[in-house]
Amino acid sequence: MLLKNATLIEGSEVEVLVEGDRIAEVGPSGSAIDGDADTLDLAGYVLLPAPAEPHAHLDKALTADRVVVQAGDLGAAIEAWHEHRRTLPVDDIARRAEAAARASLARGVTAVRTHVDVGEGIELRAAEALIEVRDRLRPLMDVQIVALSYPLTGVDGADNRALVRAALELGVDVVGGAPHIDPDPAGHIEFCLGLAAEFQRAVDLHMDEHMRASAVDLVDLTRLVGGSFPHPVTASHCVSLGLQAPGDQARIATAVARAGISVVSCPGTNLHLQARDVRTATPRGITALRALLDAGALVAGGGDNVQDFFHPLGCGDPLQAASLLVLGGHLDIPTAYRLVSENARAVMGLPANAVAPGGHADLLAVRGDSLQEALATATEDRLVIRSGRPVERTRVVREPLNRTVPADKEVEHA
Ligand SMILES: [Zn+2]
Numbered sequence: 001m002l003l004k005n006a007t008l009i010e011g012s013e014v015e016v017l018v019e020g021d022r023i024a025e026v027g028p029s030g031s032a033i034d035g036d037a038d039t040l041d042l043a044g045y046v047l048l049p050a051p052a053e054p055h056a057h058l059d060k061a062l063t064a065d066r067v068v069v070q071a072g073d074l075g076a077a078i079e080a081w082h083e084h085r086r087t088l089p090v091d092d093i094a095r096r097a098e099a100a101a102r103a104s105l106a107r108g109v110t111a112v113r114t115h116v117d118v119g120e121g122i123e124l125r126a127a128e129a130l131i132e133v134r135d136r137l138r139p140l141m142d143v144q145i146v147a148l149s150y151p152l153t154g155v156d157g158a159d160n161r162a163l164v165r166a167a168l169e170l171g172v173d174v175v176g177g178a179p180h181i182d183p184d185p186a187g188h189i190e191f192c193l194g195l196a197a198e199f200q201r202a203v204d205l206h207m208d209e210h211m212r213a214s215a216v217d218l219v220d221l222t223r224l225v226g227g228s229f230p231h232p233v234t235a236s237h238c239v240s241l242g243l244q245a246p247g248d249q250a251r252i253a254t255a256v257a258r259a260g261i262s263v264v265s266c267p268g269t270n271l272h273l274q275a276r277d278v279r280t281a282t283p284r285g286i287t288a289l290r291a292l293l294d295a296g297a298l299v300a301g302g303g304d305n306v307q308d309f310f311h312p313l314g315c316g317d318p319l320q321a322a323s324l325l326v327l328g329g330h331l332d333i334p335t336a337y338r339l340v341s342e343n344a345r346a347v348m349g350l351p352a353n354a355v356a357p358g359g360h361a362d363l364l365a366v367r368g369d370s371l372q373e374a375l376a377t378a379t380e381d382r383l384v385i386r387s388g389r390p391v392e393r394t395r396v397v398r399e400p401l402n403r404t405v406p407a408d409k410e411v412e413h414a
Contacts, residue, residue: 002037006047021387045365051318052111052344055302059126061100093129104316108364111142146176153187178206207235213243238287253295266304267324301339361388
């Protein structure tokens with residue numbers, strides 16, 4: 001397949017030859033690198049590496065209408081959710097999860113890592129539902145499922161430890177956890193790393209999702225991972241790292257990079273849930289992005305919750321997450337997009353999808369002249385290519401209906 005007249009992030013207009021699930025060749029527009037291939041004209045679109053969602057909760061998605069008032073901070077949201085999750089059957093979870101995943105796909109997401117609640121009240125029902133959805137959507141997107149449970153230590157954690165183990169045996173992909181919600185955070189991390197070593201799985205922990213500057217469990221994680229843990233380790237959120245002095249941020253970020261730990265920032269949920277009681281100069285709840293990037297750590301951006309008990313908005317669109325990384329995290333636009341695309345895929349261990357020869361052909365074309373315009377409008381006018389095959393197209397039709405102003409004046413401010 002030949003993609004014609006596409007604009008790349010750096011502004012050049014090119015044609016892209018895709019063979020199978022790979023990009024075979026990229027040349028200047030009009031060079032007709034393969035006259036025989038099926039063609040797709042992408043004039044008026046910017047062609048991007050497809051984004052990926054490295055931190056979702058598909059089991060919780062699309063439940064915002066079931067709470068009268070949003071609970072507020074993370075603890076209150078967890079309490080309300082844990083009460084609700086008791087009532088959830090497998091089919092309700094699967095239906096919402098698939099709807100949220102497909103909504104993300106329409107916006108260009110061809111890979112999702114989703115956490116799934118495992119524990120008292122929900123047991124393995126959400127895990128069963130997400131495994132069903134993962135397997136059904138496999139031709140359209142890569143879905144990785146992370147077992148999330150707490151506490152995992154002591155007598156109170158015994159049932160959860162058994163359930164996480166059972167979830168992995170059932171087919172969940174990644175070991176998850178949340179050390180900061182456990183009475184023994186270091187013990188929680190040790191259990192997760194031990195289980196990952198036993199099952200030979202990656203680890204992805206909710207890390208330091210709070211505003212207590214004195215507690216940085218990330219330091220324990222870097223120590224316990226060392227440089228020798230053989231499986232990928234991801235720390236999501238890392239909010240309290242952002243509360244440290246610059247020198248401490250740099251020191252911890254260097255240790256994170258050396259340990260090979262990747263970090264996923266979820267600006268939407270953390271802007272919403274953290275520091276709600278601080279009225280003056282309210283902190284943003286976003287990790288130390290600049291220190292981590294300067295240290296050379298692999299950093300990605302995630303959307304996290306979608307219209308649920310934890311976050312009432314969002315639609316699974318990484319362009320929105322990238323916008324928040326620009327506005328709330330002060331990243332430049334290309335870096336913000338890299339965090340939600342190439343870096344997000346790297347966190348998930350998926351093949352790189354740069355628009356260049358050899359790149360995996362998971363691509364997203366967004367209507368607009370530039371990446372800046374795509375992020376600014378976040379238009380739904382998109383075309384999604386999965387493993388070299390177009391799989392979704394959304395067209396936006398604008399119909400100016402007031403003809404009292406001449407048409408050329410209408411476009412002046414478009
Ligand atoms: Zn999360």
